[in-house]
Amino acid sequence: EPFGPPGGGARPPQPFVHPTATGSLSGVVVSVKEVEPPLQMGVDESYELTVPSSSGTVQISAQTTWGALRALERLSQLTWWTGKGTAFTVFSCVITDSPRFSHRGVLVDTARHFMPLPSIKMAIDSLVYSFYSVFHWHIVDDQSFPYVSTTFPELSAEGAFDENHIYSQKDVADVLQYAHERGIRVLIEFDTPGHTASWGVSHPELLVPCYTNGKPNGARYGANPLLNSTFEFMGKFFAEVASVFPDDYVHVGGDELSLGQGSCWTTNPDMQAWMKAHGETDYAALENVYEQRFVNVVSATNKSLIGWQELFDNGINLPSDFVVNVWKGGWQEEMSKVTAKFRTVLSSPYYENYIENPYSNSGDWMGYYTTEPLNFTGTAEQKARVMGCETSFWAEYIDSTNFFSRAWPRAAASGERFWSDASVNDPVEASGRLHAHRCRLVARGIPAEPVEGPSFCRDEYDVQYNPPF
Template identity: 30%
Template sequence: MGFGRVTTLPKTSSQSCISVHTFTIIRVEEMALKFLLLVGLFFVVTDVIAQESVKQLQKSTRQESPWAWACRNGRGCVKVAKDLPVEEGDNLDNPTLAGCKLTCNAESTLWPKPRSIISLSKTLVSFHPTDIRINRISAPTTKVKSLTNEAIQVLRSVIRKSIPNTQRGRNQTAKEPQRPHINIQVSIVSGDERLEMATDESYNLHVETIFATAATPASPRSTTSVSITATSFFGARHGIETLSQIMAWDDTLGAMIMLTDANISDSPAFVHRGLLVDTSRNYVSVPVIKKIIDAMSYDKLNVFHWHLTDTHSFPFVSTREPRLSLYGAYSSAKVYRPEDIKELVHYATVRGVKIVPEFDAPAHVGSGWEWGERAGMGQLALCVNKEPWTTYCVEPPCGILNPVNDNIYSVLSNIYQDMRDLFVSDIFHMGGDEVNFACWNETAEIIDWLKTQGRTDKSKEDFLYLWTYFQNRSLAEVDKAYDNKQPIVLWTSGLTEDGHADKYLDKSRYIIQIWTTGTDESIAQLYRQGFKLIMSNYDAWYFDCGYGQWVGDGPNNWCSPYIGWQKVYENSPSKLIVNFNETYNPRQILGGEAAIWSEQVDSTTIEGKLWPRSSALAERLWTDPDTTWRAAEHRFNHHRERLVQRGIQADALQPEWCHQNDGYCFLESN
């Protein structure tokens, strides 16, 4: 559009007036636009000047803290006044809180504590996240190399989370010549891409810093060399996590700091170190599950046991049997679709975690199974939502599969095939607990079938026979789906009690997960029979215990009281066996899991109920230390702070004063 263009056509006086008027309006609009731009620029410049003035004012008014932290023998890091004498033996070589925490104890702030060779320096160097460089990743396959690159990106993310929001993006105060180049080299031997019980998770971490001096003009900056070697990617990932824990943000220095030198050779005490998360009773969102996996990776926990379905809801979207989630999910938004599960499996693998699916049967079913008769397949599940529920199941709503309906096995086959397609696990959990015989005992179809088998007493043995029939046919469908005979996990139940597990179950196929108390005689019986065991005794490792009653009149739920981290830490699977006067065989005790059943937990509350207690579980299963919780208390308290720093909503353990004054927050025993 040409503002000054004049037409050559003859104009009337009115046309001339209109043309001049239009030109005048356009010029006014142009001037107004320029004015607004100038005003806007003025405010931007003013805001920048104001912000800079605030920064300068903050710098000029910021006063040096009167406090320092001394490493005190028999205590740990203790807050002391800079202008007062310190106690004899106090060490002030690293007087900031972060510096003291990293160097005061032999294990630094590492969690879980390494169980093998460990040598850590007492000196520190400051750095900026951009100083970290990957020199080389040596791996036998491109897939393993890709996983390692992703694990390094997780490390960078963790470091960024360590820096307060107000400091991110700002220039840190570490002077350029003092800041080292941090060169990381990772070497992996095996091409294994999936975590199995036989996977070697050991690693070696070597850190060495060479400081720049006048004698080394070719290297004007210091160099910190980091070498991580491991048999498998999963061991290397653990080494990367350990590296992240010898680093910290130092508020006083306004910079990241790390140990100058370290030498660690480490490996886990148990191959199975897990958490069970129930997402049926209450739905847990995919982003929250990712946060749980994040926290597991910080603790070197390696099994996410996913209790996907139960009688309350069926959120698993089965490609082959879509009616299950259609009928059984709480809503179309509260489901786990195949793409969700694939994403979670990869996310977990990068973080050293294996997702083990559980499909619990024949009990713990109900919602989602109502469509059988409508589809002409008969009753797939019996006594669904039947009352009074106390007669037919352990909690409402009730339901149990119909073992004598052949159609149930084709449906189960489809579920197992879907799970095979989605999960990458060397074990499969078939549940199998809390089977109440009352419903089967009242079902004519069941009683008639038992008669054909020559069983007319309706005795406990008759129903154990029926249960075993179901278990064997279901197992055959699992084997067909997976095209192999991989290990199967079952809960302790009526099939395993009274010392007759070997009558019903093959110890070469079945791993038994213990959920009774840690003193239950069935543990010793199963152990003597040669079964491999996973410990989840509810009196120490059920994290839903100790909350209010949700059915009935009692003030607390069934497994109260609340289980503190100290009891979690002291629950040693190896000692449980020794307490039965048995000789401990590490090949039989695979490890353990803590469980969070979700009657009273969902996405908004689950993190605080899991952490930091899951961290106590993690050190027990990684290190299995001979020492008690008291020896771990200072590191544990600090690790909780680190979890929060990394975005995990972990419950507080003590007042923050205790974290700043190690060793002063406990009662002396009489």
């Protein structure tokens, strides 16, 4: 269970009685067998933490550096101020621990609303505090293209909101280094063929021209599946992505392409001609043409791929190591299908950008907490293919002003389930831990919102405001 002793309480406050100290600690000894092995999906994060009941040293042993980092975070959450000078108390314990799921992610969308670099670093720190392991960076979308490409710099020069709302190569390297030092993987996502309007600002030839009454109407939509030049462009771009982002996996999107009657693709004469020549009536066939060639292009960069569930649903010939990111409703049935062949990451029940949980009537964070990700029909082998889960914070109505209060401590409730054994699932028991963790986040400078009604934290959050006049 990730959350330690309380730092506040409900009204009327109940005094927290500190145990009587039985000795003093002289230091922390950390033993690691593998120093900084590649930080990739499935890396060993196990550890053993021993705090003696009398004087001595705290002992941490871990297989990897990343497990040792988790142990140090756990130790910090077992430590609290006594209220007297610089004296701190630590719970005496022996903990043997490891995560239930390797992939414990938070998706942050920086395309619909830009998030400045200090806020991204603060977000990464908040992941560490709640035992997450993956920063899923949804970096571009229809609305803006803030990533500064060295191969195609015009993408951000023309596709970003403006010249100040960009992530330079130096910024990206800074984020990658910052996350790595804290044991957080950065999973980058560039979504195609839909969600590509910002790509088309500088490269309109990438997108399909739209028609009205047989004439071009000036709009364009979706990466063009009929042009070899589309895939030549994607090959060059994703070769750069593969060289910049060190994770074994890149997220290739693949969701929400609009193909309904009257949509752009269905009105384009070139697309219509292809459909007629191939005897097709469902334009999803053209989407599959794109996705199959695209998957092959990105796979050639020696990256493994993760993508939204449409790539599986549409019957694309996917690589054997492909990870399907399940995000739609009816996730139990989808998980049963996907895990028959592929590994998966579950996002569907954890869309926490909503102010209230739309998928549960059992309370906001409690709805997320009580969701059991392996609650689908499947064999033990199938359930072993679930690599983990993600909470998502889509940014239509989120930026740095409200991300942290929207995310925390609600996402911490999900994070506890992603880390802990399946038997740790009682929201009533978790309630006190969540309030304590909320106070811990506040004390560390994260403006986590209250979730338990009237309450207080010993260290309340205080905005450092400097009046402009």
